[in-house]
Amino acid sequence: MRILGIDPGTAIVGYSILDFKENKYNLIKYGCIYTSKDLPMEDRLLQIFNELEEIINEYSPKFMAVEELFFFKNNKTVISVGQARGVIILAGKKNGLQIENYTPLQVKMGITGYGKADKKQVQLMVQKILKLDEIPKPDDAADAIAVAITHINSLTNTLYSSKPVTTIKVEKEIKTNRMTAKEFRELLMNK
Template identity: 70%
Template sequence: MRILGIDPGTAIVGFSIIEYIDKKINLIDYGCIYTAKELPMEERLLQIFNGIEDIIKKYSPEHMAIEELFYFKNNKTVISVGEARGVILLAGKKNGLSIQGYTPLQVKIGITGYGKADKKQVQLMVKTILKMQEIPKPDDAADAIAIAITHANSLTNLQYNLGSSASISTENLTKTKLSAAEFRELLLKK
């Protein structure tokens, strides 16, 4: 199966295409879509949409994994990235992709196993997982690769497997928040 990984932005959108077959991950392509800050936002969004559609048409992925928005200090930045993320999601949905979002924390855990890993540690693990000679550049493309790998891992990992967790009965739960140990115990009882 092919997975399109996306690190959303307005100036730079990182993308990656990986192939996941027999629990092996192969990097097919990666790079960035760039937009000029002098252009009106609607033109930039159109360029992003068209760029994502071109990638989808070229590589025919079945899945899109995209980074979820997280807290930004600048409200203007979060709004513009949200707009870019919206047109990216639209392109994925229009082309029939299965779409899943991942927080930066989920990506860090999915790649390194450690939620407080820094960007360099994530990039080194991407390089190691894919047996690359160098860390992929630019950073936005490397992040998109990490997001795609996280999705590939999540498809077979019980922690993120929505199908497995959907079959768990929550009828007898007495609280709304569970610790990791309590969740694991709930999974084992099903």
């Protein structure tokens, strides 16, 4: 299955193309669509739509996973990002993609197993899950990869491993009902 992951924005839209086959992730491409702040908003939205449609046509994903908006202190920012997100969803729908939305909390949980993980922790797990030599850059593209991985995990019920969740062995005893994100990752990675 091929997923298009999206981290929406107005100035920068992060995207990723990720394949999942035989319990293996394969990162095909990632990057960003950049728009100039000097352009009128309608031109920026058109640019996002056109470039995203080119990516869809080139890579033929079946699914589009889009990060939902979180609370912004600046109302102008939330409106413009909301407009960009609408254009992104329109491009996916127009091209017949199955669209799913994930909150930042769902992405953090889906990648690290911890809802309060910071951006660096999410990026390190993306690197580890995909067995990359370095963390993908820029941050917007890394976030788009995390959204795509979260979608794959939600469809396949696999977490950070090629093993189905039901076969992960717990090798050390859990002594409390709380554990750190590091302990959780180690548990899942069978370290």
